[in-house]
Structure formats: structure tokens, C-alpha cells
Amino acid sequence: MPVDVRKLIFSKQELRLAFQKYAKDKNMNVPDSHVEDVQVIDGSQGRVISDDTPEGLKVVLHYTSHDPHNPFRVHLSEDQILEALIGMCRGLKIPLPRRGTKYLQKHKDAMALTIGMSEQDIRQTQSASTT
Helix, strand or coil: CCCCEEEEEECHHHHHHHHHHHHHHCCCCCCCCCEEEEEEEECCCCEECCCCCCCCEEEEEEECCCCCCCCEEEEECHHHHHHHHHHHHHHCCCCCCCCCEEEEEEECCEEEEEEECCHHHHHHHHHHHCC
8 A cells, every 4th residue: 555655844944934933923932033043953863753752853943132142042842843833834735634643853954844644654764765
């Protein structure tokens, strides 16, 4: 049976826009300035998202500040990252399956969102792409 897996790769600029909008929409305590930089930190080298494993991708948003010695930073968890990227996809009318397994992974200096109908589908395509 064919395996249906999609991979969306978000550029650093797209991440910046998605996370800045997410922080404002969620009324997070962020300055009115724009996000100067997005730092993607991969604590687990990529994994399938689940509730029982707290390690994984994290994002640090660096906002411009009047004091360069005291920059304003906002940390986003993997769940927040996923929510922000799904929100961006909705805004751009990119269809995503509700029941699909979502997998976040650092991709160069940006991020990839892989979606499959099961964890096994995602793992099969990853092992196939490395052979």
C-alpha cells in the first residue's frame, strides 16, 4: 500500500513571521519590536511528537531591544512551535490532515514539518531517504 508522507520546509523568514504572529496572538509578554533572529535548538535530533517525551525542538526568539547588552528573548516549546506552524499553514490555506502524526525537525538553519498517517509511515520514509 502506498505511504502518504508530506514534508513542509519553513525558511528562517517564514519561521520569524509565524512565531512573531503566534506570540502576539497568544498575548505573550513580547515587545512591540520585530523578531530579529530565530534560534532553533534541537535537543533530541528530531523525534515524533508525543506527550511522554519532554525533550525535543525548542525555539528562542530574539527581539530587537534598545539595550544591546540586554536583548529580549522568548522561548517556545515544541508544542508551541507546532501550533504556530499549523496556524501559519491555515493562514496560507495549506491543507494538513488532522489525524496525521506531526514530526518537527531542524533543517539546516530552518525547520521541517513532516506529516504522515502514522509514526511508522514517517520512519519508513526517513530510512528510505538515507539509503
